[in-house]
Amino acid sequence: MPAPPGNSAVSIxxxxxxxxxADGTRALEPLTLDxxxxxxxxxxxxxxxxKTTTLRLIAGLEAPDAGGxxxxxxxxxxxxxxxxxxxxMVFQSYALFPNMSVAENIAYGLKVRRxxxxxRAARVSEMLSLMHLNEFASRRIDQLSGxxxxxxxxxxxxxxxxxxxxxxxxxxxxxxxxxxxxxxxIDRLLRELEITTVYVTHDQAEAMSLGDRIVxxxxxxxxxxxxxxxxxxxxxxxxxxDFIGTMNRLxxxxxxxxxxxxxxxxxCDAPDGEAAELGFRPEDARVVEAEASGDLAGTVAAVFFLxxxxxxxxxxxxxxxxxxxxSGRRPFTKGDEVRIALRRETLLRLK
Amino acid sequence: xxxxxxxxRFGPRLRFGLQLFVTLAACVFLVAPVLMSILAGVTRNYFxxxxxxxxxxxxxxxxxxxxxxxxxxxxxxxTCVAVxxxxxxxxxxxxxxxxxxxTRLVEELLVLPIAVPGLATGLAxxxxxxxxxxxxxxxxxxxxxxxxxxxxxxxxxxxxxxTTIDLNTLEEGAASLGASFRQRLFGVIVPNVRSxxxxxxxxxxxxxxxxxxxxxxxxxxxxxxxxxxxxDTYASMRLEIGSAYTIVFFVMIIPLLIAMQMISGRxxxxxxxxxxxxxxxxx
Numbered sequence: 001m002p003a004p005p006g007n008s009a010v011s012i013x014x015x016x017x018x019x020x021x022a023d024g025t026r027a028l029e030p031l032t033l034d035x036x037x038x039x040x041x042x043x044x045x046x047x048x049x050x051k052t053t054t055l056r057l058i059a060g061l062e063a064p065d066a067g068g069x070x071x072x073x074x075x076x077x078x079x080x081x082x083x084x085x086x087x088x089m090v091f092q093s094y095a096l097f098p099n100m101s102v103a104e105n106i107a108y109g110l111k112v113r114r115x116x117x118x119x120r121a122a123r124v125s126e127m128l129s130l131m132h133l134n135e136f137a138s139r140r141i142d143q144l145s146g147x148x149x150x151x152x153x154x155x156x157x158x159x160x161x162x163x164x165x166x167x168x169x170x171x172x173x174x175x176x177x178x179x180x181x182x183x184x185x186i187d188r189l190l191r192e193l194e195i196t197t198v199y200v201t202h203d204q205a206e207a208m209s210l211g212d213r214i215v216x217x218x219x220x221x222x223x224x225x226x227x228x229x230x231x232x233x234x235x236x237x238x239x240x241x242d243f244i245g246t247m248n249r250l251x252x253x254x255x256x257x258x259x260x261x262x263x264x265x266x267x268c269d270a271p272d273g274e275a276a277e278l279g280f281r282p283e284d285a286r287v288v289e290a291e292a293s294g295d296l297a298g299t300v301a302a303v304f305f306l307x308x309x310x311x312x313x314x315x316x317x318x319x320x321x322x323x324x325x326x327s328g329r330r331p332f333t334k335g336d337e338v339r340i341a342l343r344r345e346t347l348l349r350l351k
Numbered sequence: 352x353x354x355x356x357x358x359x360r361f362g363p364r365l366r367f368g369l370q371l372f373v374t375l376a377a378c379v380f381l382v383a384p385v386l387m388s389i390l391a392g393v394t395r396n397y398f399x400x401x402x403x404x405x406x407x408x409x410x411x412x413x414x415x416x417x418x419x420x421x422x423x424x425x426x427x428x429x430t431c432v433a434v435x436x437x438x439x440x441x442x443x444x445x446x447x448x449x450x451x452x453x454t455r456l457v458e459e460l461l462v463l464p465i466a467v468p469g470l471a472t473g474l475a476x477x478x479x480x481x482x483x484x485x486x487x488x489x490x491x492x493x494x495x496x497x498x499x500x501x502x503x504x505x506x507x508x509x510x511x512x513x514t515t516i517d518l519n520t521l522e523e524g525a526a527s528l529g530a531s532f533r534q535r536l537f538g539v540i541v542p543n544v545r546s547x548x549x550x551x552x553x554x555x556x557x558x559x560x561x562x563x564x565x566x567x568x569x570x571x572x573x574x575x576x577x578x579x580x581x582x583d584t585y586a587s588m589r590l591e592i593g594s595a596y597t598i599v600f601f602v603m604i605i606p607l608l609i610a611m612q613m614i615s616g617r618x619x620x621x622x623x624x625x626x627x628x629x630x631x632x633x634x
Contacts, residue, residue, distance in 0.1 A: 061523055083526045093517065095524030099542040109528035112538070160528060 009038035009196045010073040010163045012058060017068035019053050027053040029220045030068065037073075040190050040197040042211030044204060045243070049217040051200045052168060058198055059166050060085045072163055085164075088157030092169040094149050096141045102152050103128070103137040109160035127155040130189075147178045154189070165190075165197045171206060183209060204244050208232070216240050232281075238350050241279055248285070248322045249350065250278045250296075263296035263317030267344055277350040284346040285324040287312060287338050294339025298322065303332045314338060389601070392594035409595035413584075417596060420580035421603075423490060427576060428559040431497045432552050438498075439505030440548060444540070446506065447513035458510075461503040469564025472499060476569060490574045496565035501558050505551040512547030546614065553611045560604055577603070 011034065018030035028050040035041045043051035056062040058070060060082035069078045077085050096105050106127050110120045128134045131151040136144060144152065150170060157165060170186070171179045187210055190197050201207055207214050208228040216223040216231060216239075223243075224236035235241035252261040254276050259268035270276045288294045298317030303310060312332050314322040317340060324340055326332070392410065396403040442461075446454050464472055476496055481487050521543065525535040541548070563578035570579045577600055584593040 059527065061526075081526070082523070083529050083531060086529065087527060089524070089527035091520055091524060093520055095517075095520040097521065097524070097539055097543070098516065099539070099545075108525070108530070108538075112525075112528060112530040112534050156528065166527075 008163075009194055011035060011037040011071075012164060012196060012198070013069075013071035014054070014057070015069040015071065017054075017057050017064040017070060019050075019057060019062060019068075020065050026220055028057070030065075031222060033215065033222075033225070035196060035198065037196055038194040039212045040199060040210055042199045042201060042207040042214045043217060044201060044207040044211075044214050045217035045223075046202060048219070050220040051202075051215075051217050053220075054215075054217075055166055055168055055198055055200045058164065059087055059089055086160065086162055087164045087166055088160060088162030089166040090150075090153045090157050090168065090170045092172055094153040094173075096149060096152055096156070098141050100141070101137070102133060102139050102141070102144070105141065105152055106133075106155045106159055108156060113160070123159055127159045130158075131155040146174050147182060150174065150182060151185075154186070158193070158195075163196070165193075165195050167197065167199045169201055170199075171203070172201070179203075179206075186210065208244075216243060218243075235279075235348070235350075238277075241348065241350055246282050246323050247279045247348075247350075248282065248318070248324075249320060250280075250318045252276070252318075261296070261318045263298045263322075263340075264294070266295050266342065266347065268347075268349075270349075279348045279350045280342055280346055282311070282323045282325045284343045285322075286341045286343075287324055287326045287330075287332075288341045289339070294341045295344075296322070296340040296342070298338060298340065300332050300334055300336040300338055302334060312338070314340065385601075388594050388597050390594075391591060392596075392598045394591060397590050397594075409589075409591045410598065412592055413595045413599055416592075417575075417577075417580045417584070417599075420575045420577050421599065423493075423574060424560050424576040424603075427490060427494055427497055428556045430494055431501055431559045432555050434494070434498050435502050435505040435555050436548070436552065439502055439551065440509055440541075440544075442502075443506045443509035443513055443544075443547075444518075446510055447518050458506075461506055464499045465503055469496075469500065469562070469566075470568055472496060473565045473568025476565075488571055488573070493566055493569045493574055493576065496569050497559045497562055500562060500565055501555040504554045504558060508551030508554060509544055509547040512544045516543050518544075550611065550614050553607055553614065557604060557607045557611065560600075560607070 013035070014031055014033045016030045016032055017028065018026070019028040020026050031054065043054055045051050053062060057064050057068075060070075060077065060080055064070065064078065069076055071077065072085070082089075097108065100108065103124050107120050107124045110123060115123070124137075125134075128137055131154060133148065133151055133155060136148060136152075141149065141152070150173075153170070167186075171182055174182065183206055190210070199206075199210055211228055213225060213227055214231050215225050218239050224231055224240045226234075231240060232244055235244060235247070241247040250259060250261045250266060252259045252275070254260075254268050254270040254274045255272055257267060257269065258265040259270075259276055259278055266278060268276055268278060296314075296317040298314040300312055301315040301321060302313040304313075305311075309325045309327045310330075310332060312324050312326055314324060322340065332338075390401070391397045393405050393407065394401055394403060395406045395408075442457075446458055473496060476492070476499075477487075480492070480495075486492055518540065521539055522535050525539045530538065560576075561578060562576070563582070566576050566579050567582065570576065575583065577596075581593065581596050581600065584596050
């Protein structure tokens, strides 16, 4: 394996960076955030949440509103345009140059830096083998598959030994299976290179598997920052709970230390008479025999057999549908009366 | 009745035959005047007809009398391309980059000289700049008219390619790799819009050589282009000379038209070879 391209990782600091577009749209509320050197941080959220704007601010493709500053290590790069920031960027559409071959695309960053030809050739072949692209070196871009293009884009971004690697939904244009395998490849690459990486996606599975930390964003604001585990197990609010994974919701009124819902009673530490909402993940509930003492009772509305487990959708237990998973081989049919037992310590109070 | 209906239901072969006939008839109808005109240009005496014999004397006379118009037309056309390139490509770039209301307006205004009759454009130029004697009498006055008329074609042609290649992202990609504006312009933008620039340039040359309306208003007896010269021969010379002149015009314009056709044919859509993504995933 060739030597990793970037070994002097740099930290990133966003200091009060907001972004208002010319037409007055507020794309990003002022944001202060530190990314540690070598860390992979993932911006996650639905479209229009400000995640791409944040990436473009870090890249230097957008300037923050007055007062905002972007720091790379000890250097204030706010005023530097992207071409002077020494970043590597992978675009959603890859932005490969159609007028150049694979090798020429990869060499471009060195060419504009006026690196001597022999040195350039050596670095290009290094990148070609790192990204398993050797046999495609002289191909035109339109002769490549989506996955190959993606790897060319990565190679092109990495060859300049960027201080920071920026990835803007790099896997979105690919089909599910390929996405999975490239995600593993990118993960391996990022661990190996130990390069500071900012990754933008709307795919929570990508975020969970790649991010050292995840920044969940909603309408121009940070909803939560944390490790994948923190975000999954302790979502800061309803939006995060819903956006990451599946969250079942129980909505009702508290009476005698219990939340009363359509299908039963669940312990809830809140004053009597208060309307409250509790949430739990499908894997934190078990379907038990109807006679046994579960927390909630309901009727099977739909069953999805997934092979290793069965996903059971239950109605009548709460206002909405409840999703639980059963790993046993018990068959379920629509209309079955079931009881659901909850692992009470996993119940979340949703705000 | 039934026999009539049967008769009306053409077989596929008959239908093909009919289509072929209509197509050929249309071609003959359209091509015949061209051939007649060429023939007239090399006939000794058109009123007697081909019996009077074929000759190149009319072509020689045209060369003798109207050589200057050919030179001037080429001079105007080539300068016009140079000017439209220098103005049009940057203009297309700005229009492609900025989608504001102002740039939309500019894009629409650019087309005005095509929509407005050439005579009106010519008149407006004379009203405005006619007082500048030197300028009015020089070929540059005609050049201005031609640039006005051809610029939208250059801009549109380049702009069309710029919008299909997603110029913004390409440029951002190049910038992210450290390319300065100059490097982006000559290394990425121009090579990728080359087909648009080439098509635009050929279009401008062709239109400039053939432009009559504006030129008619702007020319002086000393600044005649080919089409103006043509009108002159039709009005005051033998029919044979006018026709011979037409031949000269054809010789100049037809290679350009063929080149234009070839360029637009070569501009193929980006094709994606089906190298199996699954194969890529396995590696």
